Amino acid sequence: MxxxxxxxxxxxxxxxxxxxxxxxxxxxxxxxxxxxxxxxxxxxxxxSSASTKLIHGGLRYLEYREFGLVRKALQERETLLRLAPHIIWPLRFVMPHDVHQRPAWLIRAGLFLYDHLAHRRLLPASSSISLEHHVAGAALKPRLRHGFVYSDGWVDDxxxxxxxxxxxxxxxxxxxxxxxxxxxxxxxxxxxxxxxxxxxxxxxxxxxxxxxxxxxxxxxxxxxxxxxxxxxxLRLIKGSHIVVPRLFDHPYAYLFQNPDKRIIFAIPFQQDFTLIGTTDVDFTGDPAQVAISDDEERYLCEMASRYFDHPVTPAQIVWRYSGVRPLLDDDVGNAAAVTxxxxxxxxxxxxxxxxxxxxxxxxxxxxxxxxxxxxxxxxxxxxxxxxxxRPLPGGDFDEPGALSPVPDFDAFLARFRGRHPWIPDALSARYCRLYGSRAERVVGDAVVMAQLGVELVPGLYEAEARYLIDNEWARSSEDLLWRRTKLGLRCLQGDVQRLDAWLAKRAAEVPSRLSA
CATH class of the missing domain: 3.50.50.60 (FAD/NAD(P)-binding domain)
Structure with a gap:
């Protein structure tokens, strides 16, 4: 076609x-x-690329008594963890308990409900923790001594x-x-x-x-x-996020409850960064022109700084993004409370x-x-x-076309590295995370790094760029660097210009096999 x-x-x-x-x-x-x-x-x-990148039941929605929504989301969380285990995986969240919050017994009751509203097989239950002895406590202010840990999922949206x-x-x-x-x-x-x-x-x-x-x-x-x-x-709500250099060196994410009753997340992101968000602001105007405001940046930094031992400042931000969420208008005043x-x-x-x-x-x-x-x-x-x-493309780790009862990404990655020992470990891990079993299609017949082609920008070789153009509708450097991958975080302007030139040359020489 x-x-x-x-x-x-x-x-x-x-x-x-x-x-x-x-x-x-x-x-x-x-x-x-x-x-x-x-x-x-x-x-x-x-x-859909501007979310907090979570597969979750919505712990805070329990506060608004949206039990049906939370149950439905928790059921889907379990399903999606099996459908796409390369781009969706379990994530443990630490929720420090501060003096302005609800009593600890009430939070424990909410977490118990969250654990049991739907069948849970792949994720561990919640528990109380001592932040003085937990690895996640080291990055937080010393006044925070107690907290809770619970499970949800991460997704490459x-x-x-x-x-x-x-x-x-x-x-x-x-x-x-x-x-x-x-x-x-x-x-x-x-x-x-x-x-x-x-x-x-x-x-x-x-x-x-x-x-x-x-x-x-x-x-x-x-x-x-x-x-x-x-x-x-519909009610249009803007949600904004910031990305800063890594604030902690462990695999846990954080949920911070703030005095204004809102929450923000701080999440490990792309190995070397921390993702912080989101805001909830009513939006009018063209959704294509949405952008984070200075006030939102300050808000996210100030709220994170209430908890982290080292302040988070706007000067640290390496990337920011905003999206307009089209939410069902249920006539509530508070944007954060919209269903x-x-x-x-x-x-x-x-x-x-x-x-x-x-x-x-x-x-x-x-x-x-x-x-x-x-x-x-x-x-x-x-x-x-x-x-x-049926698994999503690349999600069939163990048998082609079949769901894995308990997906094991580490075992899948080890098998891939065994077949391709010449690929650097970090690149193998990235290929397996993005493409799952279809990482083999990215590598193709290559048996040495030179056969993956020129490194167009740091971490992006021609073989992967061709795969994304021919199989995933990528057309521009933004498509490649920010939606298909997040390699834009590691690029300089000159890198992007070289990629643009390569894309223009290839488009003139080789039409994509896709329909648009």
């Missing part, structure tokens, strides 16, 4: 290449629907989106990046959709059903499809149009499953759910 080939007819057209759109595309393609997904920018180009899109593609879906939905018109019992393509041309797709998974743009797309619509069920649950709104008549309002990364697979089940019913078709039982 050529780079700009677009089918003229499909069962389902999905607008939005974030986690919900990619998850729905995967589920629908696996249940036999012909699927087209269009994304105006890169996959995970906005909200942008790669989770790409892997869902990749599985959808391999199941027959058309994934059209840098393709904007510009018009939607009903015609009989179907939709006529106009797409603006990456090369500047237009294409028309005749679709039986549409999913609006446009994230922060979902209300705008709803008005495009239904011109008389005056209000959509992270989702609502699926299916048009009652006419050709099916399903709006996705709200949601969070942890529950994306459940959301997708429910969305496709509703759409199949409207389309007069049936097919059973399946996505909980």
């Amino acid at each position: 050529s780079a700009q080939s677009v089918p003229d007819r499909c069962d389902l057209l999905i607008v939005g290449g974030g986690i919900n759109g990619a998850g729905i595309a995967r589920d629908a393609a696996g249940r036999g629907l012909s699927v087209v997904l269009c994304e105006q920018d890169d996959l995970a180009g906005h909200t 942008a790669r989770l989106v790409v892997l869902n899109a990749l599985d959808a593609y391999e199941l027959g879906a058309h994934i059209l990046t840098r393709t904007r939905c510009s018009a939607i018109e009903p015609e009989g019992d179907r939709w006529q959709v106009t797409l603006q393509l990456r090369d500047g041309g237009n294409a028309c797709v005749d679709a039986a059903a549409i999913v609006n998974a446009a994230g922060p743009w979902a209300a705008e797309l709803a008005r495009l499809a239904t011109p008389g619509l005056t209000r959509a069920a 992270r649950d989702y609502r699926l709104q299916l048009s009652p008549d006419g050709p099916p149009l399903l709006h996705v309002w709200g949601g969070k990364i942890t529950t994306y697979r459940r959301l997708a499953e429910e969305a496709v089940t509703q759409l199949l019913s409207r389309l007069g078709r049936t097919a059973p759910p399946w996505t909980a039982a």
Whole structure:
């Protein structure tokens, strides 16, 4: 299929290449629907790459009595740890107890509930700890003597989106990046959709059903499809994060509860850094132009400095990012208290149009499953759910296409290193974390480092760049350095310019095999 080939007819057209759109595309393609997904920018180009990068039940949501959401998220946490153990793995969190917080007995009760709201097999239970004797206590202020430790999961959020899109593609879906939905018109019992393509041309797709998974743009797309619509069920909340050089030398993350009743996380990040976030600020304006403010930077630094023994300052920040979360508007005043649950709104008549309002990364697979089940019913078709039982690309550590009952990344990495002893250990670990069993496809037939090609920027060789262009829709240096990998943290401006030049030369010489 050529780079700009677009089918003229499909069962389902999905607008939005974030986690919900990619998850729905995967589920629908696996249940036999012909699927087209269009994304105006890169996959995970906005909200879905700007998260705190956690697969978690949402401990703080217990405070708002969202027990159903927490239970659903905890159930999915266990599922996702098996589906993609290369990009999702267990993480232990230390929560210091400070004088302004709730009584310790009440926090223990909340953690007990968190441990038992859903079946838990892969993660250890919570416990009380003495920070004077725990390894995580050394980085904290001496006044903090007691705390708690509990379990959740870490996720490479942008790669989770790409892997869902990749599985959808391999199941027959058309994934059209840098393709904007510009018009939607009903015609009989179907939709006529106009797409603006990456090369500047237009294409028309005749679709039986549409999913609006446009994230922060979902209300705008709803008005495009239904011109008389005056209000959509979204509230836009900005969340910002900062990354600083590593603040502690152990594998634990921290959850800090602050006097304003908000929480922030401090998480080990990319071996040499610490990720701190997030903020919750109401947002208006263009989501594509979202950026962290000076006030948010100061807030995150000040809140982290309340706990860490050494102050965190804006001067230490090496990277910052912001995203606009399209949350379900439940009419609460406090942005931090807005529900992270989702609502699926299916048009009652006419050709099916399903709006996705709200949601969070942890529950994306459940959301997708429910969305496709509703759409199949409207389309007069049936097919059973399946996505909980098939690993995402690269997640089959032990047997091709099969889930590992208890995934063991260290054993998988040791096997990879045994097959490729010539690859430096740090590079082997990065390949296995990003690509899982598909790391073999990145390496290909190479048997010495020289066969991986030129090192384009620190840590990125031509073989990996070619793989990402040919298999994962990467087009720009930003795609490669910030969403497919995080090598941008280790690059200088001159490195990026050299990569840009290589990408331009390759694009002129070798068209990508992908559909957009």
